[in-house]
Amino acid sequence: MSTEVNTEASPDVGSEVTGVSRRATARSPRPRRSGGRRGERRMAALLLSPTLLVLAMVVGYPVVAGLRESLYTRGSGLDADGFVVQGNKFVGLDNYTSIFQGDRADAFWNAFTNTTFFTLTTVTLETVIGVGMALIMQQAFRGRSVVRASILVPWAIPTAISGLLWRWIFQADGAANAVLGHQVLWTADGFPAKLAVIIAEVWKTSPFIGLLVLAGLQMIPREVHEAAKVDGASTLQRFAFVTLPLIRPALLVAILFRMLDVLRMFDLPAVLIGVNQKSVETLTMLAWFEATNLRYGSAAAYATLLFAYIALIAYLFVKLLGADIIGEARQAREQARGARKAAKR
């Protein structure tokens, strides 16, 4: 209670605190705030409620509706006259358990493996290439703006269109085989199809990582590098011990976004190779196939499983690597707390 009064009384401590938190702590004496804070919270809740309502409608409701749908199945039997017996039936978890039985289990684990394989390979390659692109874009040289613009072109092309472009490149008499001088059947169902998808995906999305990392790079003060140079650090050392740690927050967020994106990849393999192709079938494609054939409950079950998988990966990623999406807010809060502690002493 007295801490904040103390903070007010000791401006020397306040100088350590960021502007935001100082404004927050240095407003008024505590007694009046205690009552005011509750009102403030209510006000905050009131002001936020339209946002929450919209979020509930556009995010919450579809998720819940999807979950509900996954517990039902649509009538598919035929009556004596050959008409489909209409009506939805509650089937509990049947839509989920049947995914793991017989042929469908094979299809599921195949799609699961493909999805995970694509995620690991493409995100790794994209990160390496994207960071390289960012370092190039960061350099000051003539024609830099041209390089920046051209690196961003793949990201600007819609995925379905880039799928078509790569389809031409990868067709049997296409550019890829002409360059290799060797006939690879890229678009047939097989391992080359996986490679084709990875190449097209990396080509398209590396600029995204490049762009976010470039933003991170531009936040690094020049003095830090100069200081490291003065201390005799080599270029490689400067990259590993100065640049990388400083772009880490931006890089981790970029990687997280990419992972979430690849885990639900659909359009690129569908356009480039086709649907129902074992070698490139992803989890979203399974859900799509079920929905196309009017089994919405089963499709919702696949989508829910994918949702859980993505949530798990995102959680692990944030926990293990500390990717901090809401970093700024937390930082501000922690600094404020630190300041209060310091003031207490």
Next chain:
Amino acid sequence: MRRTTTAGALTCLALAALTACGGGGDKKDTGSASSAGALDGRGPVTFVTGKDRSGNMQKQIDGWNAQHPQEQVRVVELPDEPNDQRQQMIQNAQTKSDAYGILNLDVVWTAEFAANRWLTPLPKDQIDLSKMLPATVTTGQYRDKLYAVPSTSDAGMLYYRKDLLDKAGISSPPKTYAEMWADCDKVKALPKGKGVDCYFTEVNKTESLTISAVEAIEAQGGSILDASGKPTVNTPQVKAGIEFLAGARKDRMPKEAVTLDTEGGRRYFQGGKLLFQRQWPYQYAMADQTDGSSKVAGKFAVAPLPGQNGPGVANLGGHNLAISAFAKNKATAFDFIKYLTGEPAQRANLLATSQAPTVASLYDDPELAKKYPYLPVLKQAITTAKPRPVVVKYGDVTAAIQGSVYDAVNGGKPVDQALADLQGKLTALTAGQ
């Protein structure tokens, strides 16, 4: 922390309210479709169809609209992809919307749409179907009831390089597989036959593979489903059909056959690299272009597909016109269907778009035959053609066929095992039919 609790509580409340709304808003499906059978009501209707690039469809509709100012027809254009068209039509049907009136359906969708009561049964006695090729009329029926009127048809033909056969001293195109391979060997022995592949039918994993498989199986006298709708892919005839495809793929087709789609096959033929090819009629005009885009202009001809012991059996494509069960003004819609599938409209459409008509007499019209020399061959192909499996769950059935046949033809699995798997899958999918 407390702030987030408040937020969480609010979200929950909002969600609870919303789900309650969602639960209450669910529609109960009732068998109201049967009452939709009567064809009454006159007034404006919509015609729902894929893209028309020729501009002829609009011309035909303008012709109708000029004569029927009170019963205007408006076009609703759907995406290019057949699957997307099907999706949109299904979505419209599931919301029971009257936005879609007349539906332009692919021949393989009839069973699914009819069984789900999304179509209005059509009175057979009020439309003259006797002028149409009988094979096309069957594609518009489900359980002996008429749901759709055939407007265009399609069937595969054997395109062959007449110049090369002439050089090898072969006077007529092959009627059996054995003749086809023998002819191919003769042509290959010629200096001009070097670098020319024998044969091509589509074997990539798409709907085209189902068509190739059905044709190969029917050519052996087998079928995927029997007359009562039970799967019969464990028979020796079916095995022989798939073995033919696998053998042709291995020994007679271009190496990249598995990556070639319909258009890829056309380019391959037009590049002068194929002797025999199973292909749709649309290729004829394109391969006969003399502007340099085709190397085989004037050097090829068409014949009915060959088979094991005699002529083969083509597979039926094409489109049928149906009326949505939820449409308004069904009497107008039915009149419009009669107008569009009538002989004058089909004749004009054939001239403008080269789409195969369903009216039999047009195939014998001398003026048309002069413009489209393949019409007699096509008529024969359509007359003897067989449809793809007629099943309500067509999407699942074709995916299962594609998967198993692809494995067998491209060497992933022994033919016996692939077909045994397929028999199991089809039995489950057609149960209760």
